[in-house]
Amino acid sequence: MHKRKKIVVKIGSSLLAHSENLTLRYAFMNGLMSDFAQLQKDGYDIILTSSGSVALGLNMVGKRPDEAGILDKQAAAACGQPLLMNAYRQIASEHNMDVAQILVTAEDMEVRRRFLNIKNTMTRLFESGILPVINENDSIATHDLRVGDNDRLSAKVAQMVEADLLIILTSVDGLYDRDPSEADAEFIHEVEDVSSHLESTTGISELGSGGMLTKMQAANMAQHAGVETLIANGIIERPVSSLLNNERRHTRCLVTGKTASPLQIWLGNRLQVAGTLVIPNAVATSVAAGECGIGRQDVLSIQGSFTKGDVLHVYDEDGREVARGLTNFSSEEVMLMARHIDMAVEEVIGYKTRSDIIGSENVLVLADNHLQIDAPDQDQKMVIPV
Known part of the structure; x- marks a missing residue:
């Protein structure tokens, strides 16, 4: 029996909703579901x-996209999500398909246990031939706790299910070297190093929360999970199968280098920063070489309020992100242990442990083509006194 291939398809609000009256594009949805059924x-x-819940609900709360605040968008999501899922259910049933809804928050994707629970749910849905429709739970997500865009969410999902392919459908044919409205803009058919194209990806759509920048970030996340990404126009007949058959123009973001283990992929592809550590350059060199973890004596400063099991971003003294790793302690415990290295650990935090702050087995050293996150400003850090 042949193994079934897994595809993650992301569609944005601009494909689902008319920009003027904020109503559903039923013709597009019907074509998409017909393609999925085959x-x-x-x-x-x-x-x-799938995006679209906020755009569809704005009419009900009496707001336009350019004037809606966070509370308006949360209320609009609560109104629009039932409309969106009802449309998917009705159209899917016409093609003898069943759909299921999964709403997630950033925390669901960042906490390992929740991440695996969502994966298990989707695996069970696959076994029953049901199409999962996943979206951020915008009705409860605040600015600080949001995934922020469904492009990167789709990459996390592709990582989660170990997908064969990530397809991002948008309102343009793919990536250009500059704004595609410019006469001399050149189309880019294939991308190896995503970071070299970030300068040409500014701007967002009227209805969505992301633009080509977030699509490139998603492609980079997928690359490191061993998943190729295709970016293409969605308003076309057979929007997915035509790409699989290489029948039309698109941008293909290749997988480069060796794919890491599932745990390392999860460590490396973050939607949010739980906290950071700054360590001496010499220690950073040893960590990058795989020679050690990070002990309490290595911490120069910390930032963020984190708990045991969170993923921390590790920087050297020059502000370069060198690794990401799973912390064995909370931010309060790390601060106390780093400030009192002359005292036994059990005297400082109240229990015995031989663990490093981050063990060497739970460190992912970032590859050169891994998009890094800038170090926080100095005034955001808790500096450990020498």
């Missing part, structure tokens, strides 16, 4: 990462 018969398991 692909399921052809041996594909598909996950749909």
Whole structure:
């Protein structure tokens, strides 16, 4: 029996909703579901990462996209999500398909236990031939706790299910070297190093929360999970199968280098920063070489309020992000242990442990082409006195 291939498909608000009256594009949704139905018969398991709930609900709360605040958008999401799922359910049923809704928050994707629970749910849905439709739970997400865009969420989902392919459907044919409205803009068919194209990806759509920048960030996350990404126009007949058959223009973001283990992939691809550590350059060199973890004596400063099991971003003294790793202690415990290295650990935190702050087995050293996150400003850090 052949293994079924897994595809994650992301569609944005601009494809789902008319920009003027903020109503659903039923013709697009029907074409998409028809394509999905045939692909399921052809041996594909598909996950749909779908935006659209906020855009569809804005009419009900009496706001336009350019004037809606966070509370307006939360209320709009609560109004729009049932409309969106009802449309998916009705259209899918016309093609003899069943759909399921999964709403997530950034924390669901960052906490390892929740991450695995969502993966298990989707695996069970696949076994029953049901199409999962996943979206951020915008009705409860605040600015600080949001994933922020469904492009990167789709990459996390692709990582989660170990997908064969991530397809991001948008309102343009793919990536250009500059704004595609410029006459001399050149189309880019293939990308190896995502970071070299970030300067040409500014701007966001009227309805969505992301633009080509977040699509490139998503592609980079997928690359390091061993997943190729295709970026293409969605307003076309057979929007997915035509890409699989290489029938139309698109941008392909290649997988480069050796794919890490599932745990390392999860460590490396973050949607949010739980906290940071700054360590001496000499220690950073040893960590990058895989020679050691990070002990309490190595911590120069910390930032953020984190708990045991969170993933921390590790920087050297020059502000370069060198690694990400799973912390064995909370931010309060790290601060206390680093400030009192002359005292036994059990005297400082109240229990015995031989653990490093981050053990060497739970460190991912960032590759050169891994998009890094800038170090926080100095005034955001808790500096450990010498």
